[in-house]
Amino acid sequence: MKIVVVTVVSGRHEHLAAQVRGLRGSPEEQVDHIVVSMGDDAIVDVLARSGSAATCIEMPAQHPLPLASARNLGAAAALDRGAELLVFLDVDCIPGPEMVEHYRCAATLPGNGRSLLCGPVTYLKEKDIGAEGEALTLLTAPHPARPNPPVGAVEHGDNFDLFWSLSFAVGAATWTALGGFCEDYTGYGGEDTDFAATAEASGMGLRWVGGAHAYHQFHPVSDPPVEHLDDIVANARTFFDRWGRWPMIGWLDAFAARGLVEFDGSGIRRVVS
Structure with a gap:
């Protein structure tokens, strides 16, 4: 199965470098990485310094950030490369060593072809900055607001509002049928909820994939944002x-x-x- 990871980015250079190192630890040999730079001219250099073979697609600078259209652009490039499974990973997220493999396995199970596949995400604390590899997996503590099935299990979801775009996978045909993210949304918030609502209205499924762990790197946030x-x-x-x-x-x-x-x-x- 041809798998392509899509990441959109503006800033967060150290986070991107850590993500690249995490993807290198994936046992999957057929994983490509497409990085969409939203007006950040330094991303090409960040990838080069990280020893990444990722393809960088550059968009003109825009404000607010065009998150929806950037994901769509990355997905289009992935499909042009023959992607059969698209894995969207937020730039803040480091993939667990078996994340891609668990997404691949879940995508091949009967009944999952027309589904959004979501893995658990652990939010790292400030004291965890720099943790990678085995040290990272020891910190696994997925966000309690989302399902966390046992490793290897796939749980059917019925609350599409729990979908998040931090880490998810979708088959190429399903992505095409959905039409991607609605580009009426710009900046932060709402576009992923809309994407899930479109999937639900289209009769597609939602699956929570045990073991497809991602680790959200610490950065200061405000609540509410x-x-x-x-x-x-x-x-x-x-x-x-x-x-x-x-x-x-x-x-x-x-x-x-x-x-x-x-x-x-x-x-x-x-x-x-």
């Missing part, structure tokens, strides 16, 4: 217009509690400070 407020508000409106319900409710409620937006479930308005 106020630095992405404008993106989240705009993308929430787009999602509501497409699906008739609000995504990211927890964040929208938190923004409202801080007086940053007015949100009552029927509409949202950015409060001008």
